[in-house]
Amino acid sequence: MGLFSFLNNKAEDEDEGPAPQARAPIPTAAPTAAPSAAPAGTDTALSYADADAMLFREEIVDKKHRLCGYRFTFQAGGKRPKPTEYAFFEALEAIELKEFTTRRMAALRISAEGIDGRHHAGVVAPNTLFIIERRHPSFGPMELAARLAALKKDGCHTALAGASLSPEEAPLLQQADAVFLNLSECSLPQFQALLKQLRAAYPALKIVVENVNSWDEQRMCLAWGCDFCMGYFLTTPDKVDPDAKIDQSRLTSIELLNLLRTDAEVSELVDVAKQDPGLAFQVLKWANAPTTGNHAKITSLKEAIIVLGRSHLYRWLTVSMFRLGSNNARDEALLEVALQRARFLEIVANLPQAQRDELFLVGLLSLFDILLGMPMSAILDKMHLSDEVRDVLLRSDGPYGPYLMLALQVEKGQVGRAAEIALGQGIDPDTLGETSNAAFQWAQEALHHSMDG
Structure with missing residues (x-):
């Protein structure tokens, strides 16, 4: 049909x-x-x-301008408390996300505790990408890297929110399939240098840039070596x-x-x-x-x-x-x-x-x-x-x-x-x-x- x-x-x-x-x-x-x-x-x-609370979807667009998937988050309404991570994954199961990820990418944030509690078990699929914060108040890089390894053992793809080239964080980058970088978190020269260094040190790593809000910014990020862009640029005039x-x-x-x-x-x-x-x-x-x-x-x-x-x-x-x-x-x-x-x-x-x-x-x-x-x-x-x-x-x-x-x-x-x-x-x-x-x-x-x- x-x-x-x-x-x-x-x-x-x-x-x-x-x-x-x-x-x-x-x-x-x-x-x-x-x-x-x-x-x-x-x-x-x-x-x-x-x-x-509502599921919020952000488009992930690749180098060829294809909308290849979404990052899903839970947005709380008004004065209600923020929904729990477990409720977030229940909501994803309710919309049959696993079926969606047989064809498209779904990027999902997950905590170290969520990995331990296997909150993600119901949405594991070939194109699910789990994002973990690279810094944790209780766990060091080696402990977080072990959790990324556990996700990969389940057949999941893994990503880091943010990246650093410091030696102590190398185990994290070695276990990650992708990194999510925020374009607005540092100056453009610093951002360009980070992209160049990441690309040289980890050539297989996929780089996703967030907060790309114009087509000029999108072209700039692609020229600097990123693989995917997120932001409002897709629905803005070029x-x-x-x-x-x-x-x-x-x-x-x-x-x-x-x-x-x-x-x-x-x-x-x-x-x-x-x-x-x-x-x-x-x-x-x-x-x-x-x-x-x-x-x-x-x-x-x-x-x-x-x-x-x-x-x-x-x-x-x-x-x-x-x-x-x-x-x-x-x-x-x-x-x-x-x-x-x-x-x-x-x-x-x-x-x-x-x-x-x-x-x-x-x-x-x-x-x-x-x-x-x-x-x-x-x-x-x-x-x-x-x-x-x-x-x-x-x-x-x-x-x-x-x-x-x-x-x-x-x-x-x-x-x-x-x-x-x-x-x-x-x-x-x-x-x-x-x-x-x-x-x-x-x-x-x-x-x-x-x-x-």
């Missing part, structure tokens, strides 16, 4: 509803009777402190060209999207799709996917568009924009982030399905300026979108603004701020962690199916 078949399968139990441009009035607040709404009479000034032009395949997709928004005749859609043979082929492929329920082979674009339906075709075309460019690895990484964000927005809101569909679209479009290297205003000038969607994408304003801000705060692990925004929209803060995990798992499943096309 391909990615677009998966998307169709996901939506098959939902009402088809009106064409994308038809929308019910957008309420300023969610209905109080919604299942996940905050209880009536809740003291919103205090209740954000009771938000459940080189924005106000005069940049959208390539022809994406222009054709945008033209089709605009026609779908204006309820154009099928014949008009067919005429535009024919302008791009690759896109026409893809539409036929989607229409012939098993999940459409159509058993006869479809060979005409007109029939394909009718079988697919306007709302599904609109969603698929928007997703396909991420796979029409030349920067394939980076664009695929952006698609993964966009799918998670879009799905989170769709399922977190206590709104009618028509508005939830638009929130899914907001999640995808919110990264189009990064994807295309163009100002968002220039992109939206070419697209027919509702005022509500335009307002949130251009100014983080309008009725959808709080929802996008909520998604961004959840992505950054800002549990308290996310809980405050959720309460303002009538959403129970205790549901945010579960919703975020569900969106993550849905996006992973969608991308896994994309291996079939």
Whole structure:
């Protein structure tokens, strides 16, 4: 099953509803009777402190711009005590992390005591990387090295948080498969020297650099010898060209999207799709996917568009924009982030399905300026979108603004701020962690199916 078949399968139990441009009035607040709404009479000034802890995921991007995995941590909500390490590993088992790490990397912090207590036993997998602090109040380097050796005996990969080239810490580096270094913890000349020395002394050691928050910093770290980067750089603009032009395949997709928004005749859609043979082929492929329920082979674009339906075709075309460019690895990484964000927005809101569909679209479009290297205003000038969607994408304003801000705060692990925004929209803060995990798992499943096309 391909990615677009998966998307169709996901939506098959939902009402088809009106064409994308038809929308019910957008309420300023969610209905109080919604299942996940905050209880009536809740003291919103205090209740954000009771938000459940959430699993926080940070993207790990390799030299080729591939999103190869995540570092998982537990972020406490408000004034609640920090969750225990045992609870953290229980939460990882609950989201079936072991299945995820059969295909992708998962980096997890673990204490020396956690290793002794085998808290990690339920998530040991081929691509799990356990990170241990290189300094401990009770154990010296040799004792910590013994625990790294115990992890490796279990078939685990190991890493150190921080690194020193002092002789007493050599046993730690000899047992580690990787080190995590924080770009902001020392001056750039010191950081460059440390990378060079580590690379010379331990050539097999993988170096992961944290707090990389721009593409210039990412290129600098790669030039100095690191293997992976973490930080907000992936979803920030690189080189924005106000005069940049959208390539022809994406222009054709945008033209089709605009026609779908204006309820154009099928014949008009067919005429535009024919302008791009690759896109026409893809539409036929989607229409012939098993999940459409159509058993006869479809060979005409007109029939394909009718079988697919306007709302599904609109969603698929928007997703396909991420796979029409030349920067394939980076664009695929952006698609993964966009799918998670879009799905989170769709399922977190206590709104009618028509508005939830638009929130899914907001999640995808919110990264189009990064994807295309163009100002968002220039992109939206070419697209027919509702005022509500335009307002949130251009100014983080309008009725959808709080929802996008909520998604961004959840992505950054800002549990308290996310809980405050959720309460303002009538959403129970205790549901945010579960919703975020569900969106993550849905996006992973969608991308896994994309291996079939």
